[in-house]
Amino acid sequence: MQVEQKGLFKYSGIDIFSGAGGMSCGAMAAGVSIDLAVEFDKHSANTFKKNHPNTLVIQDDISNINPKKYITTPPFVVFGGPPCQGFSKSNTKTRDIGNDNNNLFREFIRFVDELQPQWFVFENVEGFQSFNKGKTLKSLELTFKGLKYTTSHKVLCASSFGVPQRRKRFFMVGNRDGIKFEFPKETSTEITVKDAFHDLPKLINGQQDSALPYISKPQSQYAKLMRGATKESTQNLVSRNRDYVVERYAHIPQGGNWRSIPNHMLDNYANLDNCHGSIYRRLNLDEPSVIISNYRKNMLIHPEQDRGLSVREAARLQSFPDSYVFEGNLVSIQQQIGNAVPPLLAKEIFSQLISASK
Structure with a gap:
């Protein structure tokens, strides 16, 4: 997959709330250049800059930014995912209109209103539609209708x-042209x-380890796609769990979770009935992964090794190519990957936008 702008692109894009750049990675693979990216988090912005050196990246609060200062003609597409904590189904404490994060989607509307792109793509958690x-x-639909946009969701x-x-x-x-996507x-x-x-190093x-040899040639088309021209596996970084946590891992079969751990080994939990099913989940080799949103906190387990996931493994599960480099400390990198839109999913959407525009 392409992660760096090379040559000229016919279609221009603006990525706001860009994070580490998952949507931009997919957009570029579909043929969209990224002219401007806006991200508040320093580490995420640095990751974006590292992988998209030809994009103007602004690291600031989006409410401080006048987009017309940087973009003088309507772009092909404005896209992004405002922070989603306020809409997430897993957020049982502040999932309400008063959550400040829920107002950030109004900044997305402002960018669309001021830049008048041909297309926009608004992304969020599944729970947004029922919030x-x-x-x-x-x-949101009525607001965009007032701005003369035909929407689908x-x-x-x-x-x-x-x-x-x-x-x-x-x-x-x-x-903006009446096309129903x-x-x-x-x-x-x-x-x-x-x-x-299958081809990633055992850890x-x-x-x-910043770099290790692959242990085999690609045996799947997916691994071949992720590797591209990359010669070795990079960012093989695994969180260090306490010994008693690793001992718990040994009791969990593929597809299992904390329920497979003997109760006497979980005596630090005040009430096991409150444990979520995603805690201590060992991945199943023969299925797609469960969602990896916060894979360190949830302690997702490698399918065959008694440890958490490495940065490169998590990136593979998100469909970031192996050439993609994440900046910041380990906790920040893990969060960047967990928050990202999978590039291959984004690529399908942007490819469809281009097809619909021809």
Whole structure:
């Protein structure tokens, strides 16, 4: 997959709330140049700059930015995913209109209103469509209708588009020329964890190697695609878990979770009934991964080795190519990967935008 701008692109894009650049990575693979990216987090912005050196990256609060200062003609597409904590189904404490993060999607509207792109792509968590009993979604549709955009929306699962992860995301796509966007068709073949991991090096708990040889040639088309021209596996960085945590891992079979751990080994939990099913989940080699949103905190386990996932393994599950380099400390990198839109999923959407524009 292409991650660096080379030559001229016919289509121009603006990425706001860009994070580490998952959507931009997919957009570029589809043929969209990224002229401007806006990201508040320093480490994420540095990752974006590292992998997209020809893009103007602004690291600032988006409310401080006048887009017309940098973009003088309407772009092909404005896209991005405002922070989603306020809409997530897993957020049981502040999932309400008062959550400050929920107001950031109004900044997305402002950029679309001021730049008047041909298309926009708004991305968020699956729970966005049901938030506030669907009233927020309806309000967003009416707002864009007032701006003369025809909209379509759908929840897509990444595993249906060549990504080895069952990750669902909400997308709203709008067009200024009256085109009703049709979302890309799902594929029938799922990519498994084995397809993603088979050639990556074996690691141990807490291992920190910047580069290691691949252990085999690509044995799946997916691994071949992820490797591209990359000669070795980079950022083989694994969090160091305490010994008692690693001992718990040994009790969990593929596809299992914390329930497989003997109760006497979980005596630090006050109430096991409150444990979420995603905690201590060991991935199944023969299936796509579960969602990896916060894979360090949830302690997702390698399918065959008693340790957490490495940075490169998590990036593979998100469909970031092996050439993609993440900046910042380990915790920040893990969060950047977990927050990202899978590039292969994004590529399908942007490819469909281009097809609909011809």
